[in-house]
Amino acid sequence: MxxxxxxxxxxxxxxxxxxxxxxxxxxxxxxxxxxxxxxxxxxxxxxxxxxxxxxxxxxxxxxxxxxxxxxxxxxxxxxxxxxxxxxxxxxxxxxxxxxxxxxxxxxxxxxxxxxxxxxxxxxxxxxxxxxxxxxxxxxxxxxxxxxxxxxxxxxxxxxxxxxxxxxxxxxxxxxxxxxxxxxxxxxxxxxxxxxxxxxxxxxxxxxxxxxxxxxxxxxxxxxxxxxxxxxxxxxxxxxxxxxxxxxxxxxxxxxxxxxxxxxxxxxxxVKDVTPYKSRKVRILNGAHTALVPVAYLYGIDTVRESVEHPVVGKFIKEAIFDEIIPTLDLPKAELEKFAGEVIERFSNPYIKHLLMSIALNSFPKFETRVLPSILEYKKRTGGIPQKLAFSLAATIAFYKGKRGEEAIALNDDAAVLVQLKGAWAKYDGDDESLEDVVREVLSFERNWKMDLNKVEGLTEAVTKHLINIEKNGMQKAIETV
CATH class of the missing domain: 3.40.50.720 (NAD(P)-binding Rossmann-like Domain)
Structure with missing residues (x-):
């Protein structure tokens, strides 16, 4: 029937x-x-x-x-x-x-x-x-x-x-x-x-x-x-x-x-949807994009597992509440309520949301969803948001293309993949060459619409985190932030 x-x-x-x-x-x-x-x-x-x-x-x-x-x-x-x-x-x-x-x-x-x-x-x-x-x-x-x-x-x-x-x-x-x-x-x-x-x-x-x-x-x-x-x-x-x-x-x-x-x-x-669009893009979409490389390199495969994990979940929640929300202009209580709903949505037991399905085009996504929070945080506080900088370092590490012995199926614009492959080719095992990798990636103006090396303190912060990830692995490196 x-x-x-x-x-x-x-x-x-x-x-x-x-x-x-x-x-x-x-x-x-x-x-x-x-x-x-x-x-x-x-x-x-x-x-x-x-x-x-x-x-x-x-x-x-x-x-x-x-x-x-x-x-x-x-x-x-x-x-x-x-x-x-x-x-x-x-x-x-x-x-x-x-x-x-x-x-x-x-x-x-x-x-x-x-x-x-x-x-x-x-x-x-x-x-x-x-x-x-x-x-x-x-x-x-x-x-x-x-x-x-x-x-x-x-x-x-x-x-x-x-x-x-x-x-x-x-x-x-x-x-x-x-x-x-x-x-x-x-x-x-x-x-x-x-x-x-x-x-x-x-x-x-x-x-x-x-x-x-x-x-x-x-x-x-x-x-x-x-x-x-x-x-x-x-x-x-x-x-x-x-x-x-x-x-x-x-x-x-x-x-x-x-x-x-x-x-x-x-x-x-409302009279203007713009602040609500910024809220959604920065908190919901930005959290997704910031989370993916950190959680995946940690050894996790889904969004729900990530936010419920005692270490990775704490990382992304603090990134949202301590580093993203302070860059937005809506009332704090309203932003925190929305963020709480986002975390609950990420924990939906009925939806199996694979991290790799979000990883598509991670670099352009980072530019539109996460970078505005980094730049606004710098503008408002004078400092670098360390968890978001750590996520950027993790994104660079993700594009090395390996999770342990497992190859990562990278899926991005051809120019991005060429740029990252060329950057990682500079790495010879020492810390100085990792800084060269970071400088190469941050200078990719086609993606970032600017040279991120000119953002005071960002190159140093990302380099520090990338060295930590590369030398100690994600599970130990995340403890520092």
Missing amino acids: QLSKKTFQGYREYPEKVLQFGEGNFLRCFVDWMFHELNKKADFNGSVVAVQPIDKGMVNLLNEQDGLYTLYLRGLKDGKPESTHETIDVISRGINPYEDFSGYLQTAENPDMRYIISNTTEAGIAYDENDVPTATPPNSYPAKLTVWLNHRYTTFAGDQSKGVHIIPCELIEKNADNLKRIILQLAAKWNLGEGFVNWLNTACTFSNTLVDRIVPGYPRERIAEITEELGYEDKQVVEGEHFHLWVIEAPEELQKELPFPSIGLDVLY
């Missing part, structure tokens, strides 16, 4: 109010779940139409189940493992504009349609010079949306009340600002007229966002167990962690229409 509205007794139909570009795991586990909660707790009375943004997608599978799917939320809650599941019934249908372009445009004629959501990957919000307004559909997401918006503008003769709130979830800087810029660029190129542009600027809103929830996706390894537990087949099961955070630069009108915070969801309506 497959999940469908015939087999799900609680099935309800709602007016279609949300047009969503993307039908994948993240949106269904994050945004759609939130609208589902609004229906249950705030009488939102709305459903989502999921648009397949590329030629190959999953709307057919979604439609086979009448938009229904089971959501599992699994992880630590108040320090204890908890797994819950629920049938989500907020998606009314899916549309493939490559097969049904007229049906796609017809959604613009619906007076109830009010919200545009998207998650088309980081590459989705991009200008394609080959897009034309007569294509059915145009290639890029911004072009598809421009055609849809213009059709709505024309259908309702520029009625201001038929504007929409556009809320992209793509993980790029200023996602909504970039999307609007491209739409205006297309409007000018396609000669859509001043009236349309004015309507876009006055009747529609564009909200920059930051999204945060770990979504492993379809639980292939345990689907037989899930099917037995549910008593029905669900080809669209999705799993995620309990933690969720959506930060939205929202106008007051949108805050009133979508009262997510009032029903207990972690949605923050």
Whole structure:
């Protein structure tokens, strides 16, 4: 028996109010779940139409189940493992504009349609010079949306009340600002007229966002167990962690229409998402990147094992609380609460997060996620954050390519690998040559965007730690910090 509205007794139909570009795991586990909660707790009375943004997608599978799917939320809650599941019934249908372009445009004629959501990957919000307004559909997401918006503008003769709130979830800087810029660029190129542009600027809103929830996706390894537990087949099961955070630069009108915070969801309506993005990148992503080489060279393979280890766990927690948090500008209590949640998320017993899966492109990741904390710490205190410097030394040691007798499968930009191989070629076994290795790596401006040897005290600190790691091994070296 497959999940469908015939087999799900609680099935309800709602007016279609949300047009969503993307039908994948993240949106269904994050945004759609939130609208589902609004229906249950705030009488939102709305459903989502999921648009397949590329030629190959999953709307057919979604439609086979009448938009229904089971959501599992699994992880630590108040320090204890908890797994819950629920049938989500907020998606009314899916549309493939490559097969049904007229049906796609017809959604613009619906007076109830009010919200545009998207998650088309980081590459989705991009200008394609080959897009034309007569294509059915145009290639890029911004072009598809421009055609849809213009059709709505024309259908309702520029009625201001038929504007929409556009809320992209793509993980790029200023996602909504970039999307609007491209739409205006297309409007000018396609000669859509001043009236349309004015309507876009006055009747529609564009909200920059930051999204945060770990979504492993379809639980292939345990689907037989899930099917037995549910008593029905669900080809669209999705799993995620309990933690969720959506930060939205929202106008007051949108805050009133979508009262997510009032029903207990972690949605923050703010004037600027920038400090929250810095918080996530520095604490969550930065901790991941700083942790990987230290824990892996220690002999550990997963994130959970690392944070629960008495030595490595202490190292990364102190790096976060003593060296990263002091470089950020949000209230300390708020930063420490977020950091505590990050540690709990890293300890999720339901997610096996391999360190080597995070190790991909470690050097560019270190530059964007950890280096800003080192430089800001230096600026604010005059000193070098020793744990983060130790992590940089460990990263250099990691790129020597050996864990004991085991070869490490290094995976990075070719230029980085060449640079590190050349640096390690200078090592002849003595301390002076290790300093040469460090100076060579820190001078790699293509990665660091600067010569890090010019940061007073950094070369000396990294060299000291690298000598310690190389001579004594990670397990003894980490005790010094």
